[in-house]
Amino acid sequence: MVIKSAVVPVAGYGTRLLPATKSQPKEMLPVARKPIVQYVVEELVSNGIQQILFVTGRSKASIENHFDHDPELFRALQEANKQDMLKEVDFEDLKANFFYTRQPHQKGLGDAVLHGENFAGEEPFLVALGDSILGLNAVSRAVSRMVEVFDSKRASCVIAVEEVPAQETRHYGIVQPEEAADGVFRIVNLVEKPLPGEAPSNLAIAGRYIFSPVIFDMIRRVEPDRRGEIQLTNAIQLMCDEGRRVMAVKLSPEEKRYDIGNFPSYFESFVEFALADPEYGEGFRKVLERLVAKSAVTA
């Protein structure tokens, strides 16, 4: 089976990253050389995705511009004979089609996904959160493994999950496995952002989902939460309640998820990607060592 379509929600305000996100999308913040959303797109395309719908909002136009051809830049680079640069800024090689729609009101992740209904049609599709990179430099086969599980288990939904420390479960959707949770397992319940002590496990929903189109009816049945948001997690719970097969694929340690929704993880991701840069990584390592030694002396 192939899954060709992905819905990428990018409409959030990014309030935890203010003031950096006041007038630019958090998905456009650079992690070393590239904006976050470019890593996401490269990961999806390398896993067989051919068309991507961004669910955007006001002040997100730079995402659309980023993936578009820029004739002036193209001409300037060509005249300066900067062939390497030309390759870096042209996304035609990616062979993906980009679509855009706006979520006019911030009514939650479930509502954002619902904006992909006409795009997905009758086919299963992927949802990839635009602020999460899977794997260093977005090298990850997780989505391909999820597609295999979706097919072989005849699932209605497959979710990527990762282990998180117990005190962090309140930042994520947390899943309850049917039994022992090794690489692939069935999910029986999900809780969105449980308080410490109320989490059914330490396995967090990690920003990649595959859905059969039945998810759209489930989303429509979800009541808004106290902040008026339609939670995607609650729509998936309705699938479990109906006895539909909801499966999890656990990320391996080298498929670490870089969740760029807050400053500590943004800083860490930037430094890790910069250290891995083939051209500047080694020099940057020395700078970092010097800075760390200096701050240890002054502390």
Ligand code: G1P
């Ligand atoms: C969303 C989902 C949550 C998931 C998280 C992953 O939360 O609702 O279930 O674990 O993404 O990043 P958000 O980060 O949008 O609050």
